Amino acid sequence: MAESHAHDAHAHDHHEEGWFKKYFWSTDHKMIAKQYLLTGMLLGAVGAYFAYVFRMQLAFPNKPVPGYGLVTGADYNALITNHGAVMIFWVAMPVLIAAFGNFLIPLMIGCDDMVFPRLNRLSYQIFLVSAIVLGASFLVEGGAFGGAWTAYPPLSAKAEYNLTPLGPSLWLIAVALEFVAFLLGGINFVTTAMNSRAPGMKAFDIPMAVWMIVIASILFMASVGPLIAGAFMLLFDQLLGTGFFDPDRGGDPVLWQHLFWFFGHPEVYVVLLPALGFVAEIITTFSRKKLFAYKTVLYTTIGTGVLSFFVWAHHQFIAGIDPRMANVFTVTTVLISIPIAEMCFVYIATLYGGSIRFAVPMLWALAFIAEFLVGGVTGIYLGASGADIYFHDTYFVVAHFHYTFFPIAIIGTFSGVTYWYPKMFGRHMNELWNKVHFWITIVGFNGIFIPLFMLGASGDHRRIFDYSNFPELATPELQQLRVFATVSLLVMLAIQPVFLINFFYSMFKGKKAEANPWNANTLEWQCPSPPPHGNFAVLPEVYRGPYEFSAPDRADDFWPQNSPT
Amino acid sequence: MVKPIATLRSATGVPTGRLAVWWVIASEIVIFGGLLGAYLLHRLGHPEWATYASHTNTWAGAFNTLVLLSSSLSAVLAHNAAEKGNGARAANLLLVTCVGALTFLVVKGFEWTHEIQEGFTITANGFWSFYYCAAGLHGLHVIAGAIIMLFVAADARKNQELQRVELIGIYWHFVDLVWIFLFPLLYIAK
Numbered sequence: 001m002a003e004s005h006a007h008d009a010h011a012h013d014h015h016e017e018g019w020f021k022k023y024f025w026s027t028d029h030k031m032i033a034k035q036y037l038l039t040g041m042l043l044g045a046v047g048a049y050f051a052y053v054f055r056m057q058l059a060f061p062n063k064p065v066p067g068y069g070l071v072t073g074a075d076y077n078a079l080i081t082n083h084g085a086v087m088i089f090w091v092a093m094p095v096l097i098a099a100f101g102n103f104l105i106p107l108m109i110g111c112d113d114m115v116f117p118r119l120n121r122l123s124y125q126i127f128l129v130s131a132i133v134l135g136a137s138f139l140v141e142g143g144a145f146g147g148a149w150t151a152y153p154p155l156s157a158k159a160e161y162n163l164t165p166l167g168p169s170l171w172l173i174a175v176a177l178e179f180v181a182f183l184l185g186g187i188n189f190v191t192t193a194m195n196s197r198a199p200g201m202k203a204f205d206i207p208m209a210v211w212m213i214v215i216a217s218i219l220f221m222a223s224v225g226p227l228i229a230g231a232f233m234l235l236f237d238q239l240l241g242t243g244f245f246d247p248d249r250g251g252d253p254v255l256w257q258h259l260f261w262f263f264g265h266p267e268v269y270v271v272l273l274p275a276l277g278f279v280a281e282i283i284t285t286f287s288r289k290k291l292f293a294y295k296t297v298l299y300t301t302i303g304t305g306v307l308s309f310f311v312w313a314h315h316q317f318i319a320g321i322d323p324r325m326a327n328v329f330t331v332t333t334v335l336i337s338i339p340i341a342e343m344c345f346v347y348i349a350t351l352y353g354g355s356i357r358f359a360v361p362m363l364w365a366l367a368f369i370a371e372f373l374v375g376g377v378t379g380i381y382l383g384a385s386g387a388d389i390y391f392h393d394t395y396f397v398v399a400h401f402h403y404t405f406f407p408i409a410i411i412g413t414f415s416g417v418t419y420w421y422p423k424m425f426g427r428h429m430n431e432l433w434n435k436v437h438f439w440i441t442i443v444g445f446n447g448i449f450i451p452l453f454m455l456g457a458s459g460d461h462r463r464i465f466d467y468s469n470f471p472e473l474a475t476p477e478l479q480q481l482r483v484f485a486t487v488s489l490l491v492m493l494a495i496q497p498v499f500l501i502n503f504f505y506s507m508f509k510g511k512k513a514e515a516n517p518w519n520a521n522t523l524e525w526q527c528p529s530p531p532p533h534g535n536f537a538v539l540p541e542v543y544r545g546p547y548e549f550s551a552p553d554r555a556d557d558f559w560p561q562n563s564p565t
Numbered sequence: 566m567v568k569p570i571a572t573l574r575s576a577t578g579v580p581t582g583r584l585a586v587w588w589v590i591a592s593e594i595v596i597f598g599g600l601l602g603a604y605l606l607h608r609l610g611h612p613e614w615a616t617y618a619s620h621t622n623t624w625a626g627a628f629n630t631l632v633l634l635s636s637s638l639s640a641v642l643a644h645n646a647a648e649k650g651n652g653a654r655a656a657n658l659l660l661v662t663c664v665g666a667l668t669f670l671v672v673k674g675f676e677w678t679h680e681i682q683e684g685f686t687i688t689a690n691g692f693w694s695f696y697y698c699a700a701g702l703h704g705l706h707v708i709a710g711a712i713i714m715l716f717v718a719a720d721a722r723k724n725q726e727l728q729r730v731e732l733i734g735i736y737w738h739f740v741d742l743v744w745i746f747l748f749p750l751l752y753i754a755k
Contacts, residue, residue, distance in 0.1 A: 226599025
């Protein structure tokens, strides 16, 4: 009774909103999700532009890049630094966790909003400010920070070394603000998922996407603290002249590396888990099968999360850490490939015997499994400290983490966007153009990074902006591979406008979508597309798990979670 | 603003506000944990920091410990009053807690002024850098806690949102607890 009353009042609010209140000052979780999604996509374009400029410099050194001009060494450093930072902190995080977390959690657990709607709005606004501060760092004296996205001191700490007196500080402030935004968001996500589930939804009835986003938020909360402390210590080193990371004054530069990677490695899983969650939703829906071993997936995820706190020093094998410590971290690092491999097997087992339909989201989900596998397998070479001494700081490392991050941030995002687009905007995207976009993106991606594996194995060092000064690396064979990678990037970038046009055109002109176009079971498909303010006309109750496909005694091959019979 | 139904539900049985405060505290523990962990490792590697630490004023620190612990008592009494529905009394007790916070900050102000005049600034050496960072971060939490408490007290006086008296109390105990770690690490260990 009380619930339905509050609900009416809520729906009433909606009609009095003006344009500003609706699109910018909204506390509605779906609008905040769209704000995060569009901001993330815009910054994704920025990060892609950076990659375009520095890849052109590598393939065609010291020739003016169309749309940029001549790339200096300092420009190059600023571009690679901010490409990494933007893609991880301002694209992967806001899109995978914040946009999808905001959109999916209340809908999938069957309630009307987040538990703290105003905190949610504040989280986006702080995120927006952080993006603006990052942009501002390009406009200050000396230009943007160019000390790599890992910001190792002493290079990041002293203006005498990096020659950018203001860029590093603005960069650090932007990153710290971004962390605050996601801490607020994460507390909201976890509390909402714990407390606001529909009546009847027990722990094992929660869709995997929600579990994954929640576990990712907890991992983020548990790992980011030391880096927030470290960010302020580094800021004081830069601005006040303290010596936290300065060995001449009793500090220790390796301390930064510990603080950074104690966060940095769990961060990989923070962005990986939501993508794994989307894949679980999609492959069950498009193979019409129950998720194989739901509880195993869940426990494996939690195990991965715990283990991810004990692998960070594999980033520091050549930083001068004790070799005995390197042995321990080699073991933990190789161990963490077990749960991830298990996850891939479980997904493949889900597909086995299903009636598979290659819809666009399914293509992306399958590509995710295939491509991420390459990233995972090459990680074993780097996790073994002996091999890592050779591979460290080569393009092999660059190719490896792009084979993990590209499936996560780009393929994962495309799978999620194409799957939930009908729910978000109430219309369908054009399937043919989406398939064209899919194939060219995937082929282009492999064309970029397979040559980089070969370059890295040939000893190509990743921090060089003009190889003509290094005769042993400036051979025609190696240069051909660099050109191949860059041309592949150009092909991949050239197809992205097709997706963007499809995305925005379909928002207004696409085929209208019904409430449950994929015949899926989870609760977000049981409300109208797009969901109105307050989401559900009658708040649902839950009777079963999320993946009850092809139940033997039913006429339909799906069985919505809220259907009593 | 009307609260969404999501806010009113409680699948765990723990009220949503309290659950969220515990998560805030969990994330704060990691922030302070990172800073203090870094300090401890440095301190173990630099025995000479003990001589720098001998310049801190243990008595001022001890007095501030007493002040903070007493202010926690009034926060508990405020919670007790709020439970009984006595908003005005809860508001007054929260104001007493705020006076404790203010006293703490004034003592800190005198301490820091004296230390800076002696030349022990944040750049003097590693110990003093950690000292000002850790105590400063804690001080920011004291200030933030006191400001939130003023808002909660204003609501409580009108008998609104009385559950928040407990929530700010939980947070305040956490701020106390951090100081209980800082005091021995920065003042007593010499």
